[in-house]
Amino acid sequence: MSIFKHAADILEAKVNRLLSRAEEPAETLDLSYEKMLTSLQEGKRHLADVVTEQISLENQIAQAQKQAAKAEDNARMALNANREDLARSALAEKQAEAQKIAALQEAHDTVAAQARKLMDYEHALQDRIEQFHTQKEVMKSQMAAAQAQVKVTESLTGxxxxxxxxxxxxxxxxxxxxxxxxxxxxxxxxxxxxxxNDPLDHRTQTEREMDKLRVTSGVDDDLARLKAEMTARQDG
Structure with a gap:
């Protein structure tokens, strides 16, 4: 492999990785899941703010009810003391507290309805997120298995x-x-x-041929001798 082909392969691999990252479905699914979790957290913060306002209104209503009860007690005490003027003043304070209670109760009912809607939304979103998480993990597993199969098939087929x-x-x-x-x-x-020629063999060509002939002749002589000995043993 030339240095230019090697460099081209490296560049191609980097480009493919960048393209894969830009279009990676698994990362897109994870990002969508994170966005849903962020939406859920924002919903919980809004719900907490609304519930806080609801509790504040309930506390104000309770305080106004105490003031109204106290004003009525003061009116009763003033009448016992033959102070009708003080009784009227105390009852006027009671009426003011009653109007305040009515306004606070109306605001409380509106906020309470909003809180219930937010709670329903939070529960629905929580269920949807759990379903999406399950579907996401299943799809990621299937995708990973498919990608692994493709890589193995590519390797086996060349x-x-x-x-x-x-x-x-x-x-x-x-x-x-x-x-x-x-x-x-x-x-x-x-x-x-x-x-x-073998540089270590200083024999002439004729000498090498003669040596080869001697070796061949020696082998033939030994073979004939062995055959003769075996024949003599069989005859004996």
Missing amino acids: LGHGLDDAGDALRRAQDRTAQEQAKAQAMDGLLESGVI
Whole structure:
């Protein structure tokens, strides 16, 4: 592999990773899930604010009711003391507190209805988030399995760059091995025919041929001797 092809492969891999990240469905699902959780937290904060306002109104209503009861007690006490003027003043305070209670109660009912709606929304959103989380994890698992299958199939079929390069390397090694084997056979043939000489062998071509003849003749003599000995044993 040339340095230019290697650099091109690296650049292609980086570009593919960037494109994959930009369109990664698993990351998109996780991001959607995080946004839903953020919406749920915001809903809870709004609900907490509304409930806080509801409790504040309830406390104000309770306080106004105490003031109204106190004003009535004061009116009764003033009448017992023959102070009708004080009784009227106390009853006027009671009426003011009653009007205040009515206004506070109306506001409380409105806030309480809003709180119930927010609670229903929160419960519905919580259920939806749980369903989405389950669906998200199932889809991510299926996606991961599919991607793994694609990678394995690419590797087995040679579609992947890794196995393709490995196949090229194996073919080059096989070709080189065949060339070296052919060269070795040619060298052996040339050495045997005397075209090239062993630098450590100082014999002439005639001497080498004679030595080979002697070896062959010696083998033939030993073979004939062994055959004769075996025949003599059988006859004996």
